[in-house]
Amino acid sequence: MRRPRLLYVPFWATYVFLYTPIVVLVVMSFNSGKSPYSFTGLSLKWYGKLAGNALVREGLVNTLIVAAGSTVLATVLGTLLAVGLARHTRSRVLDTLGVLPAVLPDLVLAIGLLVFYAAVRMTLGLQSVLLAHTVFGMAFVTAVVRTRLTHVDDSLEEASRDLGASPFTTFVRVTLPQLMPGIVAGALLAFTLSVDEFVIAFFTAAPTTPTLPIVIYSMVRFGVTPEINALATLLLAVSFTVVIAAQRMTRLTESLS
């Protein structure tokens, strides 16, 4: 089909719009001057400053604890729920409940959990953020594993049962291995979303246990400093690597199956 020339204007505008701020951030992180607005010379000093920032380090550790814990919980609960919803019920209400946390605005979930934690007198801290992140992480794992389930051949499960395997053995030795790519993808998604999540963590963390996004938020509110640029560049590098690796991996598993 022919491609009208005029369409290239918004097309390139989109990419310029998406990448200009990112390029500026990265370039300015290597600036030797104190101002993030004018480039005065190459230097890595903001990376050095960042490495010495105890608050950032603490935030990073908190974030990793929350992300790892909520990913494990979300992956186990979400995988079981996906199989349960696909194989053991036809209820559309339960289906909707399973995806609800993924479509609910984060602010609504955050307020709900804040109010709930207060009502049951739970102390806020890393555990409250971890439990909160599991809610939406589980919804994403459930969704991804369910999509994978549609590719699973149920005649294999039937064969396993006919050969006398218990439902447990069938699940562990036949169903789970086939679901693995979906489970891994779901877990990666839950982990990334938890690492980046700000709004829910902001409302459910204690002031003494900030996650990295909360630390970034207070840095940004406090003022513009090239230290944030250095942190941003490092985080960008990590997420770009993860996204590209995930892209490669899915292509690999697709070509294998």
Place this chain on the structure above:
Amino acid sequence: MTVPAVSGATVNTRSRRSRLAERLVFLGPGLAYLIVLLLIPLATVLSFSLFRRGRFGGVIYEASGDNLVRLADPIYLDIVLGSLRIALVATLVALLLGYPTAYLIARLPRKWKTIALVAIVLPFWTNLLIRVYAWIVLLSGPGLVNSALGKLGLGPFEFLYNQGTVVVGLVYSYLPLMVLPLYAAIERLDPRLAEASANLGARPARTFVSVTLPLTLPGVLTGCMFVFVPSFGNFVIPELLGGGRSIMVGNLIRDQFLTARDWPFGSALTLALLAVLIVLLLLQAWSARRA
């Protein structure tokens, strides 16, 4: 005669019992989690909105409709309508940028298609706060846009802290969510339909309005929802790019919980936000079914 019947019945109850056990094992943990940490919290918000605020910020467990009445106060109604307008403008801008982009990506050669799509999604996987910060660096008083304009002898302008900047921030943050469903819809479109329309003498604009657009409408609606929902309930972007004032419902809700400490009214506002979104989702489902 009775023996097979009895054994049949035991097999039947056993298998029914084991089916029940399987259901419990698979569905039980996840649903229990969602009931305790999703449904009960939402119900708590609902009940708080019907209580009264204590003098020192606590909640007095005494039924009252005051908070719901207060929602109709013009001060708050204006903020809700203002957020609706900001979110709608952001959605429209994202659609105008996103549709042509998705259209061209769908028509690219296979290899370039993947690269173009990954390039759309990449910024989305970086922290939202950092993406917002990048705009502060670009647009603030001594920022890069102003210094570039200064060299041309223009400005400096105050770009930050108004509704326009909030729209820019929202579009920047959620544009990938617009492009992806649009791409999926356009990709599925049979290019022969547009060819047929052209062969029958329709101009490109006519083909777009009567063939391409109606067929990709579900993707348009999904993309618009994906941008509108997080925009409407946002509080981070308006706070960082829109200045300190409560200009969107999200800021107002945040203030009720963290500074005004009026939890019942904050709960009522949260419910109002949720209600608007539910109405929109129902409208979308209804129009998708009609299309």
